[in-house]
Amino acid sequence: MLNLFIVDWITVVVLFCIGLYTMIVAKNMLRILIGFEIMAKGVTLALITAGSVNGKIAFSQALAITVIVIEVVFIAIALAIVMITQKNKRSLDIRKLTKLKG
Amino acid sequence: MELHLSILIGLLVVPAIIAAFAMDLLRAAIALLVCSLGLALTMFNLGAPLAGSFELSVGAGLITVLFVNAISLTRLITEEELLERTKDHYQRFAFLPILVLLIGLMMFEYQDFWASGLSFIKYNETQTMGEILWKTRGLDLIGQIIVLFVGVYGISILFRRGKPNA
Numbered sequence: 114m115l116n117l118f119i120v121d122w123i124t125v126v127v128l129f130c131i132g133l134y135t136m137i138v139a140k141n142m143l144r145i146l147i148g149f150e151i152m153a154k155g156v157t158l159a160l161i162t163a164g165s166v167n168g169k170i171a172f173s174q175a176l177a178i179t180v181i182v183i184e185v186v187f188i189a190i191a192l193a194i195v196m197i198t199q200k201n202k203r204s205l206d207i208r209k210l211t212k213l214k215g
Numbered sequence: 216m217e218l219h220l221s222i223l224i225g226l227l228v229v230p231a232i233i234a235a236f237a238m239d240l241l242r243a244a245i246a247l248l249v250c251s252l253g254l255a256l257t258m259f260n261l262g263a264p265l266a267g268s269f270e271l272s273v274g275a276g277l278i279t280v281l282f283v284n285a286i287s288l289t290r291l292i293t294e295e296e297l298l299e300r301t302k303d304h305y306q307r308f309a310f311l312p313i314l315v316l317l318i319g320l321m322m323f324e325y326q327d328f329w330a331s332g333l334s335f336i337k338y339n340e341t342q343t344m345g346e347i348l349w350k351t352r353g354l355d356l357i358g359q360i361i362v363l364f365v366g367v368y369g370i371s372i373l374f375r376r377g378k379p380n381a
Binding site for chain 2: 174205
């Protein structure tokens with residue numbers, strides 16, 4: 114079980130780092146959201162792995178479902194903002210969003 | 216163990232790398248779909264079928280539809296923009312292995328702490344997932360409902376038809 118746990122945790126680290134790094138270096142807004150999605154998948158896997166190792170899989174499933182719901186709402190709102198930005202600025206480049214109101 | 220490992224590597228890590236590295240956004244969205252599939256299979260494998268099916272329908276289905284929809288509404292890039300983007304696309308990921316190594320070392324330094332994840336939570340272990348969600352974590356459900364309403368309200372505000380702001 115410990116081996117399985119280590120393998121799962123290495124995957125969690127790799128997924129989290131790929132997502133975080135993509136969010137840092139990407140300039141395209143859609144790519145930043147893809148990075149966030151990859152990171153969120155790492156977090157969900159971490160929750161399920163922790164529950165599986167400690168025999169609390171039912172609890173971790175409940176937490177994972179909450180995470181997935183929040184992730185979907187975030188992505189829906191963020192994609193709506195991306196679409197509106199694309200319509201107004203004709204670009205998805207995050208560097209061009211420097212002259213916002215407020 | 217072999218099956219679990221091959222799902223993790225073949226359907227989770229490799230698609231995640233493709234999604235991060237792909238030049239084409241549509242290819243990245245499809246790689247993300249495969250990544251969700253891999254996560255759902257891993258969940259089934261770890262004994263979490265409900266979360267797995269939820270991930271499969273919402274993560275692989277809904278989110279991919281949203282991404283493909285958003286990508287289809289973006290404009291095509293010009294040749295000059297394409298050249299500019301391909302120039303340093305892969306060089307930007309040069310420091311990724313260092314980040315993986317640093318966070319990996321940090322995680323393994325506190326291995327016992329991570330291994331004890333969720334062990335501090337006290338609840339009746341005979342409860343099913345539904346009972347936990349409705350009875351023990353009832354506040355989470357209220358939070359989810361509020362977040363869903365905020366999401367719907369936000370999208371309706373963003374796509375409101377009317378006089379554009381001056």
